[in-house]
Amino acid sequence: MKIAIVGSRGYPYVYGGYETFVKEICERLVASGVEVHVYNQKNLFIDRPKQVNGVHLHYIPTVPGKSLNQLIHSFFSLLHVTFTKVDVILVVNLAAGPMGWIPKLTGKKTMINTDGMEWLRPKWKGIGAKYFYFGAWCATKLYDKIITDADAMQTVYLEEFNTPSTVIAYGAPPYKPEAKELIEAIGLQKNDYYLIVGRLIPDNNADLIVKGFLASNSTKKLVVVGDVPYKDTYAQDLKKLGSDRLIFTGHILDRALILSIFQHCFVYLHGHQFGGTNPTMIEAMGNRCAILALNTAFNREMLNNGEFGILFEKESTFVTEAIEKIEASPDQVTILREKVQIGLVKKYDWDAINEQYISEFKKLMTRSK
Secondary structure, eight states: OEEEEESSSOSSOOOSHHHHHHHHHHHHHHHTTOEEEEEEEGGGOSSOOSEETTEEEEEEOOOSSTTTHHHHHHHHHHHHHHTSOOSEEEEOOGGGGGGTTTGGGGTOEEEEEOOSOGGGOTTSOTHHHHHHHHHHHHHHHHOSEEEESSHHHHHHHHHHHOOOOEEOOOOOOOOOOOOTHHHHTTTOOTTSEEEEESOOOGGGTHHHHHHHHHTSOOOSEEEEEBOOSSOOHHHHHHHTTOOTTEEEEEOOOOHHHHHHHHHTOSEEEEOOOSOSSOHHHHHHHHTTOOEEEEOOHHHHHHTTTTTSSEEEOSSHHHHHHHHHHHHHOTHHHHHHHHHHGGGOOGGGOHHHHHHHHHHHHHHHHHSOO
């Protein structure tokens, strides 16, 4: 079986959720005897080996910038892979939704992982939002199989596009304890800080959480891990809120350090709004964090309606209230840390997820043209 993956920044370049997904799935597919081809954004790789860890790599050029690079890269990647001998193409970005006609030129089998509701994200206003909605609609018409990563997202595609999908969630990392000395080296103390991890973009609602935290009577710090790889007014304004209680670390590439930051925080604060199974939330669950999360259908699903974490509404006053309440009952943090492990069921296990994808690949290959 030969599989190609198109639409991420590439492998083994790990920058975001899609790239982590590609890494976790590719390596497992190879171990399962599948031949895997990944299409990389050429400009992100200085060294360009043809194969890494058994994964075949193809470097396709694109343009810099956040708006067009994924479109152009996906188009040329799909054009290239259409005329290869792969059996199934897995696309992992809705930007390529309208391009599903290309593989049909040679009868290639295709599936697309839809991720979140890109058309509702504040960063894609106007024509961008319309394109992603159109992309989602096209995906339901042009691809052989739709993959959604949460039950709530499956409902979105049924109600919005009248299209069934197969739910395959995003996986949790295995728990690996990291020493608190790692955070102490960067000036942090165990249980003395709240944590936000993610890109500084409006739909992650870091501004709402930061303002809610600053309005609280907490004497702890708030550590914000993440940034955006371009100049952005929203991110700059967030950093200008400035306080000795706020620490902006930027991106952290040291894996051991980021795990230590998760594991030794007092509470992880999650404001992501439009995704499905969110990779950062899964990471927080996998690292046994107490979690306060924005009340969305996706977050309710992951936290089992508040059993594995506390949900707050989309107002900074609710963040303030949740912070002050949990600090008044610190025993609840211990209870949440113990409970959250129960939420990491087989649905979020990478090995089980790998088997689900292999099963779907095989079904597509046996489907008549």
